[in-house]
Amino acid sequence: MSTSLAPDFAGRITRPVGPLVIDIAGVTKLYKMGTEIIHALRGVSVEIRRNEYLAIMGPSGSGKSTLMNMLGCLDTPTAGRYEFTGKNVAHMEDDELADIRNREIGFVFQTFNLLPRSTALANVELPLIYAGLPPSVRLERAAQTLHNVGLGERMMHKPNELSGGQRQRVAIARALVNNPSIILADEPTGNLDSKTGVEIMALFEQLYEQGNTIIVVTHEEDIARHARRIVRLRDGLIESDGPVV
Amino acid sequence: MTRLLYELTESFRIAFAQIRANKMRSALTALGVIIGIVAVTLMGTAIRGIDIGFERSLAMLGDDVLYVQKWPWHNVEDWWNYQNRPPLLIDQCEELNRIIAATPNSLLEVAVPMAQRGSAVKVGENQVSGVAIFGTTAQYSRLMSVDFQEGRFFNETESTSGRQVCVLGADVGEALFPSRSALDQTVLIKGQPFTVIGVLAKQGSFLGLFSFDAQVLMPINAFRKYYGIRNGGTSLRVKVTDKTRLIEASDELIGAMRRVRGQLPGDRDNFSINQQQAFKEQLDPVKSMIALAGLFITGLSLFVGAIGIMNITFVSVKERTKEIGTRKALGARRRTILLQFLIEAVSICLIGGFVGLSFTYTICLILEHNVPSLPVEFSANLVVVSMAVSVITGILSGFMPAWGASRLDPVVALRYE
Incomplete structure (x- = not known):
């Protein structure tokens, strides 16, 4: 956890980046909407390294969501190269992609997407079940992760017994529990009030400082400014890509 | 292999949570299966009863006795050849x-x-x-x-x-x-x-x-x-x-x-030599026809129950499309989703089968008590067969919706409201 870098203007530290995690080059994505063909991405190239804290921004229709789905291995490109930690995922089958998502990617959704009838603990345990870990290991790791996001006391609560901020913490714990290469957060504060939103962004900051790689997709400038680098999309192309100033 | 086991355990947990959460709906769906299972098992019991009655009747003829008669026990075309014996x-x-x-x-x-x-x-x-x-x-x-x-x-x-x-x-x-x-x-x-x-x-x-x-x-x-x-x-x-x-x-x-x-x-x-065995051969095809027709007709009611299961599984998949998307995002494979919904369908069928079998058992007891001459037989075989039928019904009726769920595009499923 050592860092020799000087804090920036806001007193934040920026960790040195590690090896390449995501390597996207010349990616396009076409959708058919009835008879109309929509060019969601028109040739996007982006490299993301370990220990980065990246925000993807853009107005609706910019291809932001498509790029996020691509980064999260939920979708594959129509053309172009996509390598995830050196593995070519552009042409993988459904189940191979599922395994990548399980091991390498932690999703945080705007609407939390918790299983309503399962406890916080069971929700966090879910990715570990899909990873094939035995119950004892699962329980221990899920409990530890919930503890780390400050929900050690509420493990046996169901989502409807938790506040919005707490629900998002459960979702973040679920994203973290399998030690993924990247955390992919889609409008993580979109359904929260601003005070809770600030708390959640503070949690992301903390996670980043602990060595996690975080990608936040947002349309809010304030949220994007928490990151160290912002990629802006417009009309399926990258408009700008650079550090937060 | 262990992963599959963990997924199965999880699927059963979710299935029962789901059934508990939708008690009325699950009960009504199970009712269709219950009626089907009661009909089929009662029919099975009746057929078995007929069999036993038949065996008893044949035993009255004596299995060690040959009958020498002018006429054989089977139908003859050339009756005139027998008439003049x-x-x-x-x-x-x-x-x-x-x-x-x-x-x-x-x-x-x-x-x-x-x-x-x-x-x-x-x-x-x-x-x-x-x-x-x-x-x-x-x-x-x-x-x-x-x-x-x-x-x-x-x-x-x-x-x-x-x-x-x-x-x-x-x-x-x-x-x-x-x-x-x-x-x-x-x-x-x-x-x-x-x-x-x-x-x-x-x-x-x-x-x-x-x-x-x-x-x-x-x-x-x-x-x-x-x-x-x-x-x-x-x-x-x-x-x-x-x-x-x-x-x-x-x-x-x-x-x-x-x-x-x-x-x-x-x-x-x-002259003709007759024996109960010949009689049996004569009647066996008739018996099988009755059994087949009976099972087919009662099978139809089970089929209606199966359609109910299929319907409810489709509804369940539709309602939980977003959950399917989430599970896929978290690393659930197609197989995992398929199993989850199949297990839900099979669970309802098993519950229906169990309740239906209890009904049949009760009806058999009542019949045995009140109409002793009626040969009803509630066998362990019947339990095994009807439970197997329940499971198969669940699998067959749940498969189509579960298959559809397993092949959902995670992007589309996640966006579903």
Whole structure:
């Protein structure tokens, strides 16, 4: 956890980046909407390294969501190269992609997407079940992760017994529990009030400082400014890509 | 492999949570399966009951007895060839017995003549009509598979001298002498007095067609005196020594009968050898048809139940599209999603099957208690089969929706509201 870098203007530290995690080059994505063909991405190239804290921004229709789905291995490109930690995922089958998502990617959704009838603990345990870990290991790791996001006391609560901020913490714990290469957060504060939103962004900051790689997709400038680098999309192309100033 | 096990455990947990959360819906869906399972298992029980009744009836014929008759027990096209066969006569039976006695290691034990006529039996004002009157010899007691309620069978002397004695079937005895012993009482048969020397134990009816308890047995010489021996009115029953060698015994009997009836080599047999096995072969296809039709019709109700399951699984998949998307994002494979919904469908079916089977069991108990003559049989087999049917129903009906769920595009599923 050592860092020799000087804090920036806001007193934040920026960790040195590690090896390449995501390597996207010349990616396009076409959708058919009835008879109309929509060019969601028109040739996007982006490299993301370990220990980065990246925000993807853009107005609706910019291809932001498509790029996020691509980064999260939920979708594959129509053309172009996509390598995830050196593995070519552009042409993988459904189940191979599922395994990548399980091991390498932690999703945080705007609407939390918790299983309503399962406890916080069971929700966090879910990715570990899909990873094939035995119950004892699962329980221990899920409990530890919930503890780390400050929900050690509420493990046996169901989502409807938790506040919005707490629900998002459960979702973040679920994203973290399998030690993924990247955390992919889609409008993580979109359904929260601003005070809770600030708390959640503070949690992301903390996670980043602990060595996690975080990608936040947002349309809010304030949220994007928490990151160290912002990629802006417009009309399926990258408009700008650079550090937060 | 262990991963699959963990996924299965999780799927069962989710399935039961889901059923608990939608109690009414699950109960109504299960009801369809319950009705189907009750219908099918009751039908199965009935078929099994018919089988048992059939076996019991056949046992009344005796599995070690060959019947020598003018007519075979199966339908014949060329009835005229049988019509003109010479009758079977009592002295032919005596001749047959002589041959049997003279044959070393004969597979045949003894032959008895049986003459039959329908008649009424009277005691004072009491009259029972439609009784089967049999005339036979004392040897018949060796062929009987039924016990005596009281008294005995007539002996050799009574038989040959044609003494007016008789043995009553259980129902005849019960009807003529309610709540008192029939022994040594006199009954009128065709206006002639006969002394009752025995009453048979209850046997039941043969395939529900005619009752073995509505019969009266008397010495054939007495029978002959009052009824005469009509053409073809007599038949022979032959007991075999070893019922496992029935076919050889039958062959021996054919040879002996041909000698008795003075048939030349090359002549066609002018008599038929019948046995319960042939009867069984005759009736088995009919039985299978009834069983098949019954199972098909009741199977339809189970099919309707299965459609209910399919429907509810489709609804469940639709409702939880977003959850499917989330699970896929978290690393659930197609197989995982498929299993999850299949297990939900199978769980409802299993619950339905279990409840349905309990109903069937209760109904069987009630029937057994109130209608003892109805042969119902609730077997362990039925439990296994109906549970297997439940599981298969669940899998078949749940497969289509579950398959659809497993192939959902995670992007589309996540966006679903």
